[in-house]
Amino acid sequence: MRFRDSYQVFQDAGAEVIGVSSDSVQSHQQFAAKYNLPFTLLSDSENQVRKLYGVPATLWVMPGRVTYVIDQEGIVRQVFDSMLNFKAHVEESLKILKAHSVQG
Numbered sequence: 001m002r003f004r005d006s007y008q009v010f011q012d013a014g015a016e017v018i019g020v021s022s023d024s025v026q027s028h029q030q031f032a033a034k035y036n037l038p039f040t041l042l043s044d045s046e047n048q049v050r051k052l053y054g055v056p057a058t059l060w061v062m063p064g065r066v067t068y069v070i071d072q073e074g075i076v077r078q079v080f081d082s083m084l085n086f087k088a089h090v091e092e093s094l095k096i097l098k099a100h101s102v103q104g
Contacts, residue, residue, distance in 0.1 A: 002090040007038045013097040015069075020044050069096045 003010075003017050010017050017039040023031070028041035044050055055066045067089040069078040078096040080089055 002087055003039065004035060004037050006090050006094070009094060010097070013094070014072075015093075015097055016040075018042055020049050022047055022050070067093055069093050069100075071100060 007017060019041040022045055023043060024045060025043045028043055032041055053068060067080045068076055070076050077100045080092045
C-alpha cells in the first residue's frame with residue numbers, strides 16, 4: 001500500500017496516481033474499499049493499456065509490475081520495472097518528480 005500511504009506526497013508534487021490491472025471493475029471496487037485507496041484503479045481486462053506501454057509478462061504468465069512517471073505534456077519521464085521491489089516504485093517515482101517538476 002505504498003502508493004496509498006504516499007498519495008498526498010504525489011498530490012503535493014502535482015502528480016496523479018492511477019493503478020492499472022486486468023482485474024474486473026468489481027474487483028477494483030472491492031480492493032479500493034478494502035484498502036481505502038484514494039486513487040483511481042483502471043480495469044484493463046483486455047490488456048490494451050498494458051500492451052500500449054509494453055508491460056512485459058513475468059514468467060510469461062503474470063503481467064509485470066511497472067511504474068511510469070508521465071508529465072503533464074505526456075512525456076514518460078521514468079519507467080521502473082520490478083515485480084518484487086514494491087518500495088522502490090514509490091521512492092524512484094518521487095525522486096524523478098523532484099528532478100522533473102510535473103507541476104508545469
